[in-house]
Amino acid sequence: MAGRSVLRAAPLEEPLAGRGLSSPAGAAPLPNVLAAREARAARAWWVAALLRFSHQKVAMTAAGAVVLLVLIALFAPAIAPHDPAQQFRRDGLAASGLPVGPSAKFWLGTDGLGRDMFSRLVFGARISLGIGLSASLLSVLIGVVVGGTAAMAGGGIDTALMRFVDLVMSMPSLLVILLFVAIIGPSIWITIAVIVLLGWAYPSRVFRAEIMSVREREFVAAARAIGAGPGRIFVNHILPQVLPLMIVYISLGVPNAIFAEATLGFLGLGVPPPDPAWGGMIQTGTSYYRAAPMQVLIPGGAIVATVIAFNLVGSALRDALDPTIEDH
Amino acid sequence: MTPSDRELTMPRLSRTVGFGRRAFLQGLAVTGGLMAIAPRIGSQATAFAAQTPQPGGTYRVLTNEQFGSLDAARAFNYMDWWISYMTLYNRLYQYDAGLQLQADLADGMPEVSADGLTYTIKLKPGVKFHNGREMTAEDVKFSFDRQLWPEVEAYGGSFLTNVVGYDELAGLPATPGAAVDAERSLTGVQIVDPLTISIALKQPQSILPGVLGIGVFGIVPKQETLEAGADWGTTTVIGTGPFKLSEWISGERVVCDRNPDYFHPGKPYLDRVEMELNVAPETAVLRWEAGEAEMIASAPPAELARIRGDATLAARIREAPSTISYRMQFSDKAPLYQDIRVRQAVAMAIDKESLARLSQNGVPVDSFLVPGIAQEDPEFATAYPYDPEAAKALLAEAGIAPGTKTIFWSGGTTRQLGESIQADLQAIGFDVELLVLEGSSLDVFIPRIQSGEIPLTSWGFGYDYPDGSEFLTIALQCGSTAGQAYWCDPAIDKMGEEIAALPLDDPGRTELLREVQRIAINEQAYLVPLYARNALILSQDYVKGDQLDPLLTLPVAENVWLEQS
Numbered sequence: 001m002a003g004r005s006v007l008r009a010a011p012l013e014e015p016l017a018g019r020g021l022s023s024p025a026g027a028a029p030l031p032n033v034l035a036a037r038e039a040r041a042a043r044a045w046w047v048a049a050l051l052r053f054s055h056q057k058v059a060m061t062a063a064g065a066v067v068l069l070v071l072i073a074l075f076a077p078a079i080a081p082h083d084p085a086q087q088f089r090r091d092g093l094a095a096s097g098l099p100v101g102p103s104a105k106f107w108l109g110t111d112g113l114g115r116d117m118f119s120r121l122v123f124g125a126r127i128s129l130g131i132g133l134s135a136s137l138l139s140v141l142i143g144v145v146v147g148g149t150a151a152m153a154g155g156g157i158d159t160a161l162m163r164f165v166d167l168v169m170s171m172p173s174l175l176v177i178l179l180f181v182a183i184i185g186p187s188i189w190i191t192i193a194v195i196v197l198l199g200w201a202y203p204s205r206v207f208r209a210e211i212m213s214v215r216e217r218e219f220v221a222a223a224r225a226i227g228a229g230p231g232r233i234f235v236n237h238i239l240p241q242v243l244p245l246m247i248v249y250i251s252l253g254v255p256n257a258i259f260a261e262a263t264l265g266f267l268g269l270g271v272p273p274p275d276p277a278w279g280g281m282i283q284t285g286t287s288y289y290r291a292a293p294m295q296v297l298i299p300g301g302a303i304v305a306t307v308i309a310f311n312l313v314g315s316a317l318r319d320a321l322d323p324t325i326e327d328h
Numbered sequence: 329m330t331p332s333d334r335e336l337t338m339p340r341l342s343r344t345v346g347f348g349r350r351a352f353l354q355g356l357a358v359t360g361g362l363m364a365i366a367p368r369i370g371s372q373a374t375a376f377a378a379q380t381p382q383p384g385g386t387y388r389v390l391t392n393e394q395f396g397s398l399d400a401a402r403a404f405n406y407m408d409w410w411i412s413y414m415t416l417y418n419r420l421y422q423y424d425a426g427l428q429l430q431a432d433l434a435d436g437m438p439e440v441s442a443d444g445l446t447y448t449i450k451l452k453p454g455v456k457f458h459n460g461r462e463m464t465a466e467d468v469k470f471s472f473d474r475q476l477w478p479e480v481e482a483y484g485g486s487f488l489t490n491v492v493g494y495d496e497l498a499g500l501p502a503t504p505g506a507a508v509d510a511e512r513s514l515t516g517v518q519i520v521d522p523l524t525i526s527i528a529l530k531q532p533q534s535i536l537p538g539v540l541g542i543g544v545f546g547i548v549p550k551q552e553t554l555e556a557g558a559d560w561g562t563t564t565v566i567g568t569g570p571f572k573l574s575e576w577i578s579g580e581r582v583v584c585d586r587n588p589d590y591f592h593p594g595k596p597y598l599d600r601v602e603m604e605l606n607v608a609p610e611t612a613v614l615r616w617e618a619g620e621a622e623m624i625a626s627a628p629p630a631e632l633a634r635i636r637g638d639a640t641l642a643a644r645i646r647e648a649p650s651t652i653s654y655r656m657q658f659s660d661k662a663p664l665y666q667d668i669r670v671r672q673a674v675a676m677a678i679d680k681e682s683l684a685r686l687s688q689n690g691v692p693v694d695s696f697l698v699p700g701i702a703q704e705d706p707e708f709a710t711a712y713p714y715d716p717e718a719a720k721a722l723l724a725e726a727g728i729a730p731g732t733k734t735i736f737w738s739g740g741t742t743r744q745l746g747e748s749i750q751a752d753l754q755a756i757g758f759d760v761e762l763l764v765l766e767g768s769s770l771d772v773f774i775p776r777i778q779s780g781e782i783p784l785t786s787w788g789f790g791y792d793y794p795d796g797s798e799f800l801t802i803a804l805q806c807g808s809t810a811g812q813a814y815w816c817d818p819a820i821d822k823m824g825e826e827i828a829a830l831p832l833d834d835p836g837r838t839e840l841l842r843e844v845q846r847i848a849i850n851e852q853a854y855l856v857p858l859y860a861r862n863a864l865i866l867s868q869d870y871v872k873g874d875q876l877d878p879l880l881t882l883p884v885a886e887n888v889w890l891e892q893s
Contacts, residue, residue, distance in 0.1 A: 087751045089682045096633040097685050112630065113686070113747055273747045273762050274754075284744065289610065291634035 049244070052320040059316030065309040073125040080119035081107070085274040088114040099292050108298055112284060117298055120276035124299065127188065127277040128306065129254075131261045135195040136253030140246050142196065143203025148238070150204070151211035152230050162208070168201040174263065181269040188271050195260045203249050207242060214241045244321040251314035255307035262303050278303050381597045381873060385890035389603040390612040390621045394579045399561030400546025401475060401482030407603060407625065409543055414885040415584045415601055417546025417567035418591075420449060420468070421537045423879055427700055427794045429538055433463065433547055433568065435523075437537065444532030444829070451523045455591045457549045458572040465519040470550035473497075473514045484544035490536075490828075492516030492528040532829040534837075538793035543880075570596035570886040579606055590886070597873070597889035616866050617641065622890070623874070624866040625882060629688040629744075635866070643869065646883070648876040650863040651700045652790040653693055654683075654740050656749070656856040657803070660815045661780025664734060669726040671853035674784070675712035676719035677756045683745055683859050690859035695845060696789070696799050698860045700878050702832075703796040703841040710857070711850040719756040730757035735781070737763040737773055740788035741858075749786065786858070791879060795832070796841040800824050803855065804848055815854045820844050 053059060072079060082088075092114025094100050099110045099117075108117035150161040177194045184190050214220065215238065223237050258278075264270040265279020266286075273280070278299040285295030395408035403412035420434040431437060435450040455463045475484035476497040488494055493515030516528040529536065539545075549566050556564035565573040568591065571584035582603040586596055607615070609626045613635075616624045627635065635641045656678065658665040665671055684690035694710035697703045736753065738746025743764045750762045763773070763782065776782045791798055805824045806816035823840050830837040848854045863881030867874055870891040874883035 085751065085754070087682075087748065089679065093685070096637060097688055098630065098633045112744055113751070268743065268764070273743070274750060287610070287628040288630040291630040 049320045053316055056316050056319070059312055059320075062309040062312035062316070065305065066313055069125055069129060069306060069309070072122055073129045076122045076126050080116075080122040081105075082116040082119040084115060084119040084123040084276045086115060088116070092116070099288065099295060101294070109292075109294060111281070111295060112288060115274075115276075117294070120281060121278075121298060121302055124276040124278045124281060124302070125306075127271055127275060128258050128261060128279075128303070131188065131192055131195070131277075132254040132258040132306075132310075133250075135192045135199060135257035135260070136250050138192070138196045139199035139253055139257075140203050140249045142200035143205075143249070144207045144239075144242065144246060146200065147204040147207030147209075148211050148234055151208045151215060152234055152238075158208075162205070165201045165204050168198060171198065173198045173260075177260065177264065178267065178269065181264060186264070186269045186272050188275075191261055191264055191270060194264075195257050199253065199257065199260075203253070206249070207245070210242050210245060211238055214238050244317075248314055248318040248321065251310055251317055254310040254314075258303060258306060258310075379872060379891075381887075381889040382892055383597050383889070384599050384892070385597075386600040386602055387598050387623065387871075387885075387888055387890070388621045389601065389623045389625075390607045390615060391603060391605060391624075392607055392609050392612065392626055394605045396578075397561040398565045398573065398576065398582075399480075399482075400471075400548060400567065401480055401484055401544050402561055403543065404483070407605075410625075410880065410882045410885075411582060411584065411601075411603065412546060413543035413880060414569075414882065415571035416565060416569040416573060417543075417548065418455075418569055419541050419543070419545050419547065420451075421541040423538070423541055423794060423877075425875060425877065425884075427878055429541065432541075433468075444534070444831075445529045447527045447529070447536055448520065449525050449527070451525070452591065453523055455568050456589045457552070457568055458566045458587060459549070459552065460589070461549060461552075463547060463549070463568055464522045465525045466522075467550045468525050468547055469513070469517050469519055470553070471545060471547045472517050473512060474548075474553075475544065476514065477512055482544060484542070487539050487542060487544070488514070490529050490531055490533050492530055494530075531825070534828070534830060534832045535793060535795050535797055538795060542792045571598075571601055574600075581605060592886060596886040598885070601885060613866070619868070621866075622868050622871050623883065625864075627864075627866055629686070629742075632688045632864075644867050645864060646867045646874055646876055647689070647862050647864045648878060648881075649699055650790065650861060650876070650878055650881045651698055651794060652788060652863075652881065653696060653698050653860040654690075654786060654788050654858040655696065655803075656784060656786050656858060657814060658854065659777065659780040659783040659785075661778075662783030664728070664732070665783055667726045668853055669722045670728060672712050673719040673722040673726070673728075673756060674753065675710065675853055675856045676715045676722070677752045678749060678856060678858065679714055679752050680858055681714070682748055683741075686745055686748055687742075687859060687861065689862045689864050691862070693857045693860045694849065696803075696849075696855075696857055697796045697841065697845055701791060701794050701796050703838045705842045705845065708842070708845065712853065712856075716752075716755050723757055728757070731759050732757070733759045733761065734784055735761045735763060736784040736786075737765075737777065737782045738786050739765050739770070739773065740786045746786070753784075788861075790881070794879065796845075797824070797827050800827065800841070800844060804844065815852070817847070817852065817854070820847060 053063075088106075088110060092100060092106065092110040099112055099114070100106060101109045103109070106116050106118065108121065111117055111120065146161055146165070150158040176198060180194045180197070181190055211234075220233055220237055223233050228236070261270060261277060262279030262282065265277050265281075266283045268280075268283055270280050270283075271277040281299035282296055282303075285292075285299065288295040389407070391407040393405050393407045395403065395405055397403060398408060398412055398416060400412050400417045403409045418433050420432060421429050422432040424430050429437075431452075433452055433455060435452045439448040440446070441448075449468075451463065451465060451468065453462075457463060457467075472484075472488065472491075474480045475482045475488060476494070485494075485498065489498075491514060493513070497512060497514055518526045518528070520526050527536065533539075546567060546569075548560075552564065552566050553560050562576070562578075565576075570587055570590045570592065572587050573582070574585045575581070575583040582605065584601045586599050590596065604621075609624075609628050610631065612621065612624045613627055613631045615621055635645065656674070658671050658674070665674075680692035684692045695705065695708050697705055697708070734753070736746070736750060738749065741749070746762050746764050750760045753760045765773070773782065777785055787803075789799060789803070800820075801824070803814055804817070804820050806818070806821045823844050827837055827840050827844075830840070849857065863876040863878070865874075865876065865882065870893070871888065872891055873887040873889050875887075876882060877884050
């Protein structure tokens, strides 16, 4: 796992680096010279990482796309020309009952109910990105807590937690997700919950391994020697070390969560109508795949573009935060 | 295609929980059709024929369904029902293309006693089952008796409630396995002689011969059925029909071959009917275009729009009016809909034109006595035409605040039509949670509907016999075992009893049914008719004689023939 090397090669030794990383802007000044040095060093480390990132043209383009998507999602009401749920029954459907193509009024045409595709796409970005980001963030947070607890506690707790993780990972995810949604009923929150429910297990393994390696480092031993408890060590000394890895995993988790949402939507169990979500748009568009292929291609293209952009950003971040890769 | 078109079966629920099982499923599985200008039922038959039918050939059918039994009493869905109804079995009576009742296995119309309580039915002599044995009155009585045996899981029992002896047999405990107790006999059905049966009724019921024409009453051989036990309907399938079952690989295909001993002289024309199961509707359309099928009954609306736009393909569409219509109903248990003004507002909110257009083969209707039904009232119009502004005003008058939440279950309509209705209701101020059947079992919804938790529902209904009284017993009369929410109105109930007793040709019967309709739709707004649907299949140029049966909405297999080039 490339992520692991990120931290082994971290340029600063704790406790200096740890403090600094936890507040990258040096926002938590220490009352001595060491603290100032630490903050400067940490800032330098982040600046170097950002520089490495900015040298990758593809990654910068992808990052631009991600920023654009986020802006579209944030300002959807201002961008969308129509209410995404409004059905234009007179001019939004052809006499045959089929959707109409792009026009000045409907930039990307309409869907099978005469709703504006562009407006639905724009509002769909809110839901897809919202679900993607929140589900990924929660999965990684839970993964860190579980992995961290296992690594710090060791012994029986470690074994029990990791066997539980094995159990979660061995479940056929789609079936479990379908089961939950079928029992509880589809909603945005259930969609996020089920993605998180199965999404935290893999990160928890990664972070357990990472934290176990960090735990053995000298600065942790030093902290322990001056009487710091496990909680304090975890929060103040270990967490800052795994922060870059968390960022990488969050960005790599977003595409998975968006895919999961799209799958649920495609199976008719995603976000309930009339709220537009990309997966659901593909689902309703499927029956038009020959009569009006844009019904599938437009939301499908949006999902593909978003997933590629997040994947590129994620992998570039991983490289950028790993100084050993810079040399290659 | 969406999971919606996948086999939305509701085995075991059917008639016993009461609504038009068949129509309900059809509503989801099938679409297509010419809006408006469809010929009236009865006139379509003359357009065909003229040529001399040619024997031979294989009729290939593609369907997205799969099914569990080909027992006439258990074929619940759409295509298994077609196989059972149209190829394997016959009934005592059958409606023809003009919706006139004709004797089939019966030898002429029944003899009715003066009090209207006893029907004596003679059987055609010399009718042979597929195994060569001649059919007798024993087989006919057995075919009725077993409708009430729990292990048969038939839905015919709910049509026999008026037969003497029903109460004694109803609610029998299920016997384990297929152990059959020959004592479980419907005492009202008696064998007079080997070719005559009599049916005794509790109350006069003039529509009885029509009821006996329903597919579930296909006549099965007694001895062979009992011997087959649990294999009956799967590996052992024997009827009197024009085709006999040759092969059935569950989930894959069904093959039926010509019955050379069929009792309709000269029929059937086809050598073989082959049905491929579990074919996705989109795939089926592709294969139909490639010439790999003679019939598809489930083209997605979007594909249909495309096919209609292509003159060559459009010529292969067979379309005819059906008796299938869709409606919305209110729960009588939901407080929100106790106020008639709220029901009226909902009725005025629905854009039926749009629904009909989206369905690709619908016509807006105000009535449940649809064209083809004897009591159709061409003069009838709803008192609540589409008027969202008036609907809003009514809601305000009723003190319903904008944003009031309600749940709508789009059971009889597709997700797309459900979203159209949702938008209509949102437009008058409701906050509507839309539930669709897709991907879920009906059993999940029924208790929620019955409790009033889901107060608004949509249903499809197709007549099993072309008489308005059927709708009454299923959707409007008190004490019906229907799974849908409905209002128990004593006035309607009383009229229902009168209707059942009057002879079919009594003008008073028609008047009463129309009066029920007026009360249910206009006076009390218990339900909102939405649109009626044409029957539609995709056929081929060389397929002849496949005009659609108005009740079944599919071709009559024994009349179909292929023009050889």
